[in-house]
Amino acid sequence: DIVLFHSFFNRIIDRFEMSKSDKVMFERLFPEASYYVEIDTDKVTQVIDNIISNAIKYSPDGGNIRFGFTVQGNMLKVMISDDGMGIPKENVGRIFDRFYRVDRARARSMGGTGLGLAIAREMIEAHGGKIWAESEEGQGTTVFFTLPLDLDDFDEAGEWE
Numbered sequence: 001d002i003v004l005f006h007s008f009f010n011r012i013i014d015r016f017e018m019s020k021s022d023k024v025m026f027e028r029l030f031p032e033a034s035y036y037v038e039i040d041t042d043k044v045t046q047v048i049d050n051i052i053s054n055a056i057k058y059s060p061d062g063g064n065i066r067f068g069f070t071v072q073g074n075m076l077k078v079m080i081s082d083d084g085m086g087i088p089k090e091n092v093g094r095i096f097d098r099f100y101r102v103d104r105a106r107a108r109s110m111g112g113t114g115l116g117l118a119i120a121r122e123m124i125e126a127h128g129g130k131i132w133a134e135s136e137e138g139q140g141t142t143v144f145f146t147l148p149l150d151l152d153d154f155d156e157a158g159e160w161e
């Protein structure tokens with residue numbers, strides 16, 4: 001499907017916003033321009049669902065969760081950032097591995113299997129994108145992923161329509 005990314009992203013965030021606790025605040029930092037992507041909407045929804053669930057699950061004290069996206073070349077770059085417990089530097093690279101969980105004891109009490117981000121990586125790579133994270137232990141985590149823009153909607157004048 002070809003989708004206007006900001007509507008697609010808003011719909012997913014709205015669904016979480018309806019059921020989130022009052023300790024967590026959502027902040028959307030979206031550009032004005034309209035960007036289109038050609039994606040499997042069910043699969044990309046599953047990716048974003050897992051990233052947002054993680055942001056909530058690993059932010060036990062609440063804080064802000066920020067949602068944004070920008071354009072880099074012919075890719076859309078999406079970011080979801082939290083103020084949660086973060087991930088030790090030496091482990092950040094492994095969170096996209098199957099069954100990998102940073103702290104087994106702590107993770108067990110929070111449920112889940114450690115597959116969410118491995119599946120997310122498969123799905124984003126199948127779309128021709130990349131996914132990665134930056135994190136500071138005790139400060140928070142930002143997950144980034146890219147998707148190819150649908151350039152057919154980029155007009156002659158260099159304006160996104």
Ligand code: ATP
Pocket residue numbers: 050054055058059082084085086087095096100101102103107111112113114115116117118141
């Ligand atoms: P599942 O998604 O299968 O229910 P999960 O959430 O534990 O289980 P992943 O989503 O793959 O698994 O995440 C892997 C691990 O990366 C988590 O167990 C957690 O340790 C760490 N992690 C992921 N996102 C965050 C985050 N936003 N903040 C801190 N740690 C995170």
Ligand code: MG
Pocket residue numbers: 050053054112116117
């Ligand atoms: Mg998860």
